[in-house]
Amino acid sequence: MREAESFKEQGNAYYAKKDYNEAYNYYTKAIDTCPNNASYYGNRAATLMMLGRFREALGDAQQSVRLDDSFVRGHLREGKCHLSLGNAMAASRCFQRVLELDHKNTQAQQELKNASTVLEYEKIAEVDFEKRDFRKVVFCMDRALEFAPACHRFKILKAECLALLGRYPEAQSVASDILRMDSTNADALYVRGLCLYYEDCIEKAVQFFIQALRMAPDHEKACLACRNAKALKAKKEDGNKAFKEGNYKLAYELYTEALGIDPNNIKTNAKLYCNRGTVNSKLRKLEEAIDDCTNAVKLDETYIKAYLRRAQCYMDTEQYEDAVRDYEKVYQTEKTKEHKQLLKNAQVELKKSKRKDYYKILGVDKNASEDEIKKAYRKRALMHHPDRHSGASAEVQKEEEKKFKEVGEAFTILSDPKKKARYDSGQDLEEDGLNMGDFDANNIFKAFFGGPGGFSFEGRWKCPSISFEMYVNHLTGQLSLPEEMCCLRRVFDFST
Numbered sequence: 001m002r003e004a005e006s007f008k009e010q011g012n013a014y015y016a017k018k019d020y021n022e023a024y025n026y027y028t029k030a031i032d033t034c035p036n037n038a039s040y041y042g043n044r045a046a047t048l049m050m051l052g053r054f055r056e057a058l059g060d061a062q063q064s065v066r067l068d069d070s071f072v073r074g075h076l077r078e079g080k081c082h083l084s085l086g087n088a089m090a091a092s093r094c095f096q097r098v099l100e101l102d103h104k105n106t107q108a109q110q111e112l113k114n115a116s117t118v119l120e121y122e123k124i125a126e127v128d129f130e131k132r133d134f135r136k137v138v139f140c141m142d143r144a145l146e147f148a149p150a151c152h153r154f155k156i157l158k159a160e161c162l163a164l165l166g167r168y169p170e171a172q173s174v175a176s177d178i179l180r181m182d183s184t185n186a187d188a189l190y191v192r193g194l195c196l197y198y199e200d201c202i203e204k205a206v207q208f209f210i211q212a213l214r215m216a217p218d219h220e221k222a223c224l225a226c227r228n229a230k231a232l233k234a235k236k237e238d239g240n241k242a243f244k245e246g247n248y249k250l251a252y253e254l255y256t257e258a259l260g261i262d263p264n265n266i267k268t269n270a271k272l273y274c275n276r277g278t279v280n281s282k283l284r285k286l287e288e289a290i291d292d293c294t295n296a297v298k299l300d301e302t303y304i305k306a307y308l309r310r311a312q313c314y315m316d317t318e319q320y321e322d323a324v325r326d327y328e329k330v331y332q333t334e335k336t337k338e339h340k341q342l343l344k345n346a347q348v349e350l351k352k353s354k355r356k357d358y359y360k361i362l363g364v365d366k367n368a369s370e371d372e373i374k375k376a377y378r379k380r381a382l383m384h385h386p387d388r389h390s391g392a393s394a395e396v397q398k399e400e401e402k403k404f405k406e407v408g409e410a411f412t413i414l415s416d417p418k419k420k421a422r423y424d425s426g427q428d429l430e431e432d433g434l435n436m437g438d439f440d441a442n443n444i445f446k447a448f449f450g451g452p453g454g455f456s457f458e459g460r461w462k463c464p465s466i467s468f469e470m471y472v473n474h475l476t477g478q479l480s481l482p483e484e485m486c487c488l489r490r491v492f493d494f495s496t
Helices: 002-016 020-033 038-050 054-067 072-084 088-101 106-130 134-147 152-164 168-181 186-198 202-215 220-244 248-259 266-282 286-299 304-316 320-333 337-353 358-362 370-384 394-414 417-424 441-449 468-475
Strands: none
Touching (some): 106 134, 134 152, 186 202, 186 220, 220 266, 248 266, 266 286, 320 337, 358 370, 358 394, 394 417
């Protein structure tokens, strides 16, 4: 006993100096010398608590009260260990036992309140997790960990919620801390896998899920996550293969199925939406492609590929303002020459879109040949010529005269290679000295059809078989007449 007491006194001295490792050694010597003394176990439990080794401390504290059930400090230390490890119910029983032995013990009273607080945070977190209010769960776990700093269960729940919130580095840090202390912790392995899974590192994620299942074969979350990860990987790869083979319909179906596997996987789903948007653009379903890319950037605001794909779709649908906005976003993020050129092109198209669209006025494609432009002018000029609408109301005459002028204006620009090139490049034609306000459509019409000054198309009509308007309808494709019924060629040469 004297030797054991000597070891205990030396342990107390080192404890007072905060040299807890040496204190632990001497308390261990005291226990080895006299293993049935409750205070020796109690002192070593206190030392282990200071070293953060709460699970070992709990064992010593429990042994101390087994040896002496009236040992108040032993019950207090057992309660503190339970609380630090997150077992608030067991802690409460220990503190209640202290109060049975010493009803005025203020430390036990305070610790009992702390245990009740932890229990309350646990209940709130459980409800909020079901509601998917992960931010509130993280808040509750942070408050609970102030009283239970060694509770792996609270840390794991916090880490899982951080992962579900997309705060992957924080979640990984918490899980890694636990794995350093316990490399076989299935929950921590699951969280590490979950972070990788949500960061679209699916193959690595599957490896962690498999490790977790080796440690705990009945781990439901790891099992579900592993199944989802494998299914998602397979569907995505099948979709990519179908796309490369040009089977766009099948690729669309596979990407759609993949999107239904796990709505929580934000990064992977953003890529799937973008991929499906690419498929829709290939199928010329441009509005659907825009919607898919919009969903992609909603999930991942930094996803440059989705912005580029959507911008191209906006260009293809002539929504140039939206295209400029997307290209500006891309260029602000990645200032490359390619992105700068794409933005410049969109800005030019936007500027061009605010002018008259001469191609649309003539009803021709932007790549129309010279002959196609001439044919289109002949058709539209005849369709809107004022003589054709002389019997219409004043309002209709005014509208047709306006269209007739626009057709002549369009032909003037598109039939001249130099003017057409300046127009196509987005240059302002008026800045180049082309004042379209002084333009005379009748002069263009007369020059094209070879008519004399003071030209009146209907006034020179010589065909007894059909009316002038019927023939115009024939030329513009609105009416089909046999060629032998027409003697207009005797008056005009329409070969040009």
